[in-house]
Amino acid sequence: MPEPEFPERGSDALADELLSDWLRRAAAATPDAPAIVEQDRNGEDRVTSFRELFEQAASLAMRFVEHGVRKQDRIALVLPKSTDAIVSVFASLLAGAVYVPIHPQWPKERIEATLADCGARLVIEGDGSPPRITDRETGESIPWGAPDIHSDISGADSLPRADAGDPALILFTSGSTGRPKGVVLSHRAVSAFVKWTAREFQINSADRIGCPSPLSFDLSTFDIFNMALGGATCVLVPEHIVWMPRFLVQFVREARITCWYSVPSILAGMLEKGRMAQHDYPGLRVILFAGEVFRGADVARLVAAVPQAVCANLYGPTETNVVTWYRVPRGFDGSQPLPIGQLCPYSTVTVDATSGELLAGGDSLMSGYWNRPEDTQRVFVSLEGKRHYRTGDRVSRAANGNYLFLGRLDRQVKRRGFRIELGEIETALAGREDILEAAAVAVEDEKLGTTIIAFVRARSDGAVTVIEAKAHCARTLPLYIVPDHIVFLDAIPKGSRGKIDYIALSKLAEALDQVAPKNAAPNSAAPNHAPNNGDQDRSPAVHR
Amino acid sequence: MHQTTEIKTAVRQFIAENVLLGIHQTTIEDTTPLVTGGLIDSIGMIGLVSFLETRFKVEFVPREIDVHSLNTLEQIEELIRKKLASQGTGAAGSTQQTR
Numbered sequence: 001m002p003e004p005e006f007p008e009r010g011s012d013a014l015a016d017e018l019l020s021d022w023l024r025r026a027a028a029a030t031p032d033a034p035a036i037v038e039q040d041r042n043g044e045d046r047v048t049s050f051r052e053l054f055e056q057a058a059s060l061a062m063r064f065v066e067h068g069v070r071k072q073d074r075i076a077l078v079l080p081k082s083t084d085a086i087v088s089v090f091a092s093l094l095a096g097a098v099y100v101p102i103h104p105q106w107p108k109e110r111i112e113a114t115l116a117d118c119g120a121r122l123v124i125e126g127d128g129s130p131p132r133i134t135d136r137e138t139g140e141s142i143p144w145g146a147p148d149i150h151s152d153i154s155g156a157d158s159l160p161r162a163d164a165g166d167p168a169l170i171l172f173t174s175g176s177t178g179r180p181k182g183v184v185l186s187h188r189a190v191s192a193f194v195k196w197t198a199r200e201f202q203i204n205s206a207d208r209i210g211c212p213s214p215l216s217f218d219l220s221t222f223d224i225f226n227m228a229l230g231g232a233t234c235v236l237v238p239e240h241i242v243w244m245p246r247f248l249v250q251f252v253r254e255a256r257i258t259c260w261y262s263v264p265s266i267l268a269g270m271l272e273k274g275r276m277a278q279h280d281y282p283g284l285r286v287i288l289f290a291g292e293v294f295r296g297a298d299v300a301r302l303v304a305a306v307p308q309a310v311c312a313n314l315y316g317p318t319e320t321n322v323v324t325w326y327r328v329p330r331g332f333d334g335s336q337p338l339p340i341g342q343l344c345p346y347s348t349v350t351v352d353a354t355s356g357e358l359l360a361g362g363d364s365l366m367s368g369y370w371n372r373p374e375d376t377q378r379v380f381v382s383l384e385g386k387r388h389y390r391t392g393d394r395v396s397r398a399a400n401g402n403y404l405f406l407g408r409l410d411r412q413v414k415r416r417g418f419r420i421e422l423g424e425i426e427t428a429l430a431g432r433e434d435i436l437e438a439a440a441v442a443v444e445d446e447k448l449g450t451t452i453i454a455f456v457r458a459r460s461d462g463a464v465t466v467i468e469a470k471a472h473c474a475r476t477l478p479l480y481i482v483p484d485h486i487v488f489l490d491a492i493p494k495g496s497r498g499k500i501d502y503i504a505l506s507k508l509a510e511a512l513d514q515v516a517p518k519n520a521a522p523n524s525a526a527p528n529h530a531p532n533n534g535d536q537d538r539s540p541a542v543h544r
Numbered sequence: 545m546h547q548t549t550e551i552k553t554a555v556r557q558f559i560a561e562n563v564l565l566g567i568h569q570t571t572i573e574d575t576t577p578l579v580t581g582g583l584i585d586s587i588g589m590i591g592l593v594s595f596l597e598t599r600f601k602v603e604f605v606p607r608e609i610d611v612h613s614l615n616t617l618e619q620i621e622e623l624i625r626k627k628l629a630s631q632g633t634g635a636a637g638s639t640q641q642t643r
Contacts, residue, residue: 041607240609243586244593247606273590416587448587467576467583474582482582 016164018187019194020057020093022228024156027054030205030231037208037255038083038236048083050231053090058156060091060144067135067142069121071096071160072167076120078102078111080239081215084131084144086224088124089169089215093187096160097121098167100182101215106478110180114172118182118370164188170370171218173318174420174481176411178427182370183318185218192346192363193321194225200325201286201310203259205231208283210257212237212248212266218318219290222261232259242266245274253279259286263417264294265449271298277305290314290322291417292450293337293405300334315340315405318419319379319389321364323347324403339402340395349403350383351395357409358395361388411502413442415450418480425454425483428476434463437492439500440483443509453509454483457492464488487512551600551621558595563588574618579611589614596620602627 026035031051038046048056069075075092077099079085085101092099100118102111104125115123115136122142126132130144162168168187172180197203203226211234213219227234235255241247249270252260267289270276287302287309294313303311307330316323326341343349347362359381366389368376380387394406411422422440429438437457445451458464466486473482493504556572563583578584584592592614593604602624613623 043606238606241606243590244606244609245590247609269587269590273594467572467581470582471577474577474580477582479579479582479585482585484585 017191018093018162018164019168019190019225019228020090022225023050023054023057023090023094026050026228026231033205033231034233035227036083036086036234036236039238039255046083053087055153056087056145057090058094058153058159060087061094061159062153062155063142064091064095064097064122065159067122067140069095069097071162073097073121074100074118074170075122075124076100076102076115076118077215078104078123078125079131079215080104080127081213081220081236082129083236084129085124085215086234088131089224090228093162093168094156094159096162096166098170098184100170100172101220102172103214103216103478107475109476110478114180114182117179118170118172162187164191165367167367169221171216171318174412174424176421176423178424178431181372181375183218184367184370185221185321186367189321189364189366190221190225193344194221194229196322196344196346197222197288198226198230201259201288201312203230203232203286207232207258208235208256209233209259209261210235210237210252210255211261212239212242213262214239217291218321219261219263221321222288226259243269245269245272245276249274249276249279252284253281256283257281258283259288260284261288261290263291264289264298265292265416267294267302268298268449271301271305277301281306281309284309287311288314290316291419292414296332296334296337298334299328299338300332303328303330303332313338313340315403316360316364317389317391317393319366320347320360320362320391323349323360323362323364326402337404339398340405341402348383348386348388350388351397355409356394356396356406358391358393358403359383359388360391361386365389413450413452415442415452416480420452420481422452424477424481425452425473428473428481429454429456429469429486431476432464432469432472434459435469439492439502439505441502441506441509443506443513445513448484451485451513452483453485453487453512455487455489455492455505455508457489485512551624552617554599555592555596555617555620558592558599559583562591572617575616577615578617579615596624600624600628602631 027050032049034047035050035053036048040046075097077085077088079088089099100120102114120136122133123136124131124133133142133144164187166186167184168190170182170184172182175181209223209226209232211219211223223234226232235257237251241251284306285308287306311328313326314322315325322344324340324343326339346364347360350359352359365387379390381390392409392412394409395403396406397403413420413422425440426438429435435456435458438454440452440454442450442452456469469486470482493501495501552574559572593609597603608623613619
């Protein structure tokens with residue numbers, strides 16, 4: 001079999017390549033190889049070859065340009081992670097535009113606000129296939145499929161071309177003031193990460209990559225762009241089973257996944273409830289995880305369950321993508337926390353001597369926050385003339401050179417791999433008429449992991465119920481940000497200067513969490529007594 | 545066979561204990577949206593499904609795990625009844641036990 005014509009990995013001649021160039025090349029090198037496999041509701045596979053993917057994307061890009069889409073216009077993809085969504089990603093990039101993935105399950109008003117914030121020119125949306133494409137300025141629609149999908153795409157060579165330093169995508173993350181922040185990533189930034197993973201983990205055309213993260217999370221740049229770069233197959237994980245461990249384990253086996261990339265919470269579920277260790281995964285050779293702390297004991301179970309696989313912990317916030325990594329050694333016993341490891345070759349980092357904060361720079365760094373010059377200025381610091389991002393993560397460095405994650409310097413938390421600003425929950429709750437004040441804290445639950453408890457002071461006793469307050473959150477926040485529990489207090493504890501006493505609230509939350517029954521024991525009795533933190537002066541009465 | 549009210553009562557109690565912590569005496573109506581209403585998230589869904597599987601001795605298949613079929617007490621009850629009915633012929637007795 002002739003060697004497919006993929007460029008030598010890490011070749012400097014490719015430094016100015018665009019992400020869309022990779023697809024163009026893969027379509028020429030291995031036109032009939034499977035680019036995307038998507039399972040429909042009945043479990044049937046829909047396979048899209050590289051030729052089909054490129055033709056569909058190029059033909060759509062040409063329609064965008066004919067319609068008047070210009071270089072660097074934003075194209076919002078309010079779509080589940082589907083073949084159509086990936087076609088839309090590459091169509092946007094081939095047109096020189098920027099794609100903005102927005103999770104379709106976000107509340108309507110958040111989607112609308114995000115569309116307005118990024119000034120999206122086009123919106124691509126809809127549950128079914130094909131999706132609808134609408135011009136947000138004129139209301140006109142653009143047809144998804146050309147009359148003949150194999151129509152002439154020779155014009156694809158004259159499509160507008162972005163520069164490698166231009167934005168390729170914008171990812172909106174939780175913002176502490178309640179407004180999501182758009183992280184702008186250039187072709188070059190994504191390319192640095194993807195090329196490194198391809199080289200380090202030898203990702204090639206025989207690989208079948210599984211990555212359950214939606215397009216709106218940075219983890220998804222791994223599968224869709226490694227597919228294009230190395231001619232690998234992107235095997236889409238059906239969205240409805242992502243959090244169903246038993247089915248997910250079955251999927252990984254049956255879909256013959258060779259490379260996996262997800263948040264640790266999903267793997268932890270597969271190990272525990274999915275009984276991952278009971279099966280063999282002969283082809284599974286790489287397991288990468290990122291997004292939150294993976295407990296040492298769970299990592300040990302993972303390496304024991306899939307002994308032949310290379311397991312690695314990748315670290316970095318959305319703003320920098322991955323900047324450090326740690327290959328889990330064979331026989332890792334989990335008695336020590338897992339380090340975040342050593343630098344990726346394209347990264348530079350410094351630890352702030354006073355605060356211990358990790359400052360990260362290098363090729364994968366974001367261009368800035370969309371339309372938020374002050375925030376951008378605030379998070380960047382110049383070191384030796386180069387921009388570095390203040391991660392807000394406290395780290396230390398072990399004698400062997402590995403970095404260790406110690407915690408956060410602010411009120412950002414990770415729950416199930418999702419990044420959440422507690423302030424955003426407070427803003428959302430306080431936005432309801434009958435709620436006067438809200439304060440959210442996170443506690444670590446032995447069984448359930450990070451659990452968020454929001455304390456609320458209502459206008460009057462019974463003015464709002466837990467169900468109403470939760471429903472209010474669900475209307476304004478993505479479901480992954482909604483607090484686990486809402487507890488009503490007569491008064492939110494305050495310090496001497498009138499600031500919310502989060503330490504007291506954390507203690508109260510821990511006490512509450514201790515008495516709360518867990519899902520594992522559904523028949524256990526409900527707690528009979530509200531907790532009392534023992535400090536009568538400040539102990540607020542919990543409504544019953 | 546489980547009565548209509550019995551299924552709803554069991555699920556209602558499960559949610560009251562696990563999601564609402566039993567602290568608040570609020571009512572979960574038959575049509576209160578559990579998932580889209582922010583009461584149950586992805587992890588809560590795992591707990592709910594495994595509770596339903598244990599309690600009613602049924603087994604779910606991937607395509608049944610859907611926000612639209614498990615979003616309200618009414619929908620859950622309908623799904624469980626359907627599953628019990630389809631199992632009933634094959635494995636009588638054990639699947640119809642109530643606790």
